Amino acid sequence: MEILIDIDDPIPLFTQLISQIKEAVIKGELKPGTQLPSIRQLANDLELNSKTVAKAYRHLERDSVIQTRGYRGTFVHPDAVANSAVDLNALVLSKIGEVIEACRDAGATDSEIRIAFGDAMNQRPLRRN
Amino acid sequence: MEILIDIDDPIPLFTQLISQIKEAVIKGELKPGTQLPSIRQLANDLELNSKTVAKAYRHLERDSVIQTRGYRGTFVHPDAVANSAVDLNALVLSKIGEVIEACRDAGATDSEIRIAFGDAMNQRPLRRN
DNA sequence: ATATGTACCGTTCGAGGTAATGGTACATCT
DNA sequence: AGATGTACCATTACCTCGAACGGTACATAT
Numbered sequence: 146m147e148i149l150i151d152i153d154d155p156i157p158l159f160t161q162l163i164s165q166i167k168e169a170v171i172k173g174e175l176k177p178g179t180q181l182p183s184i185r186q187l188a189n190d191l192e193l194n195s196k197t198v199a200k201a202y203r204h205l206e207r208d209s210v211i212q213t214r215g216y217r218g219t220f221v222h223p224d225a226v227a228n229s230a231v232d233l234n235a236l237v238l239s240k241i242g243e244v245i246e247a248c249r250d251a252g253a254t255d256s257e258i259r260i261a262f263g264d265a266m267n268q269r270p271l272r273r274n
Numbered sequence: 275m276e277i278l279i280d281i282d283d284p285i286p287l288f289t290q291l292i293s294q295i296k297e298a299v300i301k302g303e304l305k306p307g308t309q310l311p312s313i314r315q316l317a318n319d320l321e322l323n324s325k326t327v328a329k330a331y332r333h334l335e336r337d338s339v340i341q342t343r344g345y346r347g348t349f350v351h352p353d354a355v356a357n358s359a360v361d362l363n364a365l366v367l368s369k370i371g372e373v374i375e376a377c378r379d380a381g382a383t384d385s386e387i388r389i390a391f392g393d394a395m396n397q398r399p400l401r402r403n
Numbered sequence: 404a405t406a407t408g409t410a411c412c413g414t415t416c417g418a419g420g421t422a423a424t425g426g427t428a429c430a431t432c433t
Numbered sequence: 434a435g436a437t438g439t440a441c442c443a444t445t446a447c448c449t450c451g452a453a454c455g456g457t458a459c460a461t462a463t
Contacts, residue, residue, distance in 0.1 A: 203439095234386060245394050251366065255395065256452090258366060312407065346407075
């Protein structure tokens with residue numbers, strides 16, 4: 146398989162990586178159990194910072210597309226094919242969209258909704274990126 | 275009644291105005307039916323831009339705390355006392371808070387939620403401030 | 404003519420967030 | 434010793450957004 150990263154693309158680099166790996170899994174170019182290159186290795190090949198690749202791997206593991214086994218390397222998850230098709234962002238987007246519409250119907254202004262959103266994000270415990 | 279606006283206060287000026295007028299209504303200093311100063315007049319008195327006062331009036335009218343009758347002036351709404359106590363922002367805040375928590379439980383990252391929020395705000399028709 | 408609320412164009416400033424980068428360090432296993 | 438994933442510190446640049454401001458214009462009614 147081959148991965149192409151476009152630095153000029155407005156889409157974040159780590160997002161491009163995630164998408165391409167998921168696509169490779171769906172196309173069958175990456176089969177469950179296959180070992181993936183290490184973070185540092187892939188960062189070298191694609192001329193990316195290791196943090197960027199690590200971020201992509203972190204997301205992919207959360208989505209159960211890959212499995213990281215510490216010093217033993219990273220592998221394609223057994224259920225990778227199914228999990229690659231799941232679009233968490235779409236779910237989040239629809240959920241939030243509904244609430245926004247509800248708030249607007251209630252008479253709230255966009256700026257009020259934005260402020261409330263910012264407050265709500267801060268009031269609850271923080272999370273990693 | 276008297277209104278004091280603090281420019282150094284991090285709270286937006288139009289928000290300070292809204293709060294103080296609502297408080298005056300609740301305290302009984304502003305009674306239903308009372309005519310309020312015009313936007314330009316109040317802007318002069320408080321040394322604010324007329325847009326700032328207009329924005330505050332716009333919000334107050336949406337909340338049915340005041341009634342604007344065009345060239346005839348602006349008056350305190352008959353149900354102003356009750357409506358001043360209603361806190362729309364609190365409702366919006368709790369609604370959004372619930373959704374954020376749900377999204378986080380679903381495994382979404384804060385940054386993903388923020389991006390989804392931004393997208394959701396843009397995908398749907400725009401509104402005034 | 405004057406005042407009213409309203410609406411549009413624009414700009415400036417600051418805060419906050421994301422993305423990406425760098426460096427360093429750790430415990431773990433081969 | 435070397436590689437692994439992971440974690441912390443930091444900075445930089447870019448962008449978006451809110452807030453406030455200025456100017457101008459409009460239809461309406463007094």
